[in-house]
Amino acid sequence: MSPRGVEFAVDRGVAVIELDRPDVANAFDLRAARAFGAAVDAASKSEVRAISLTGRGARFCGGGDVASFTGPGGGASYMQLLATELEGHLRRLSALPTPVVAGVQGAVAGAGLALVLNADLTVAGASTRFAFAYPSIGLVPDCGVSWLLPRVIGKARAMEMALRGRVLTAEEALNWGLLTEVVDDDSVAARTAEVAREIADSPAASALGQTRRLLHEAWETERHLSAADEIKALVREYEGDQAPALISRFLQR
The missing domain is CATH 3.90.226.10 (2-enoyl-CoA Hydratase; Chain A, domain 1)
Structure with missing residues (x-):
């Protein structure tokens, strides 16, 4: 113990x-x-x-x-x-x-x-x-x-x-x-x-973490502020390491 x-x-x-x-x-x-x-x-x-x-x-x-x-x-x-x-x-x-x-x-x-x-x-x-x-x-x-x-x-x-x-x-x-x-x-x-x-091990681990944060913080945030935070996080993930590869994979299906 x-x-x-x-x-x-x-x-x-x-x-x-x-x-x-x-x-x-x-x-x-x-x-x-x-x-x-x-x-x-x-x-x-x-x-x-x-x-x-x-x-x-x-x-x-x-x-x-x-x-x-x-x-x-x-x-x-x-x-x-x-x-x-x-x-x-x-x-x-x-x-x-x-x-x-x-x-x-x-x-x-x-x-x-x-x-x-x-x-x-x-x-x-x-x-x-x-x-x-x-x-x-x-x-x-x-x-x-x-x-x-x-x-x-x-x-x-x-x-x-x-x-x-x-x-x-x-x-x-x-x-x-x-x-x-x-x-x-x-x-x-x-x-x-x-x-x-x-x-x-998810290829979208970063996005999952940010989604977790957004859902938690939405309890205490006005809707328009939560929406603005979503957009900022969306852009960060788009410009990050994981999203481009996943988007490319999606488009090649």
Whole structure:
């Protein structure tokens, strides 16, 4: 197990970020949050064309490490620092022009939902369960969950999870738009790696990354500003290395 709680590697253009605190359901304490931030920084390098986000062990991520809230050095100021840093790292991940593929299993709860909500494609094991979880310990959402969740699954469904404690099965999460696909539990790692590899090896990898960025930023941008950004990105890609070859191939069909 990583002493920092997060493992990072790059494999032929795929940045592999793996949560590595399986004994506590890969929950985040401050050290793990900072290791995650360092992994996001490392994944921002130009040679990275896709990001794989997984969690080691039986459960993907249980959210914040509740024991660390009340242990030595814990308390309100610790919680504030942990939530602030982790949310900032997730926003930076979301802002990258690099598609993020998450692979989840077992349980996804609390801030673990934020990881899924910041991914672009999510593969889940069939037995995975998804829980809002914050009210079970008398707390409110953090890490941008209150902003992201209703945008992804809709207000009514977000309220159902948040106020009534609705726990979603993998199939329900798929139907609600939280996931991309559901596979056998023992196929999650392989399928996640396969999807990330497909994106990284795409001849249009640059365009895919910029498309990811445009779709994310459109949530917070007025339509005419988003359209102007699209045109600038369109021209950049046209003048880049990948588009001319793909256009030529298209015209020769």
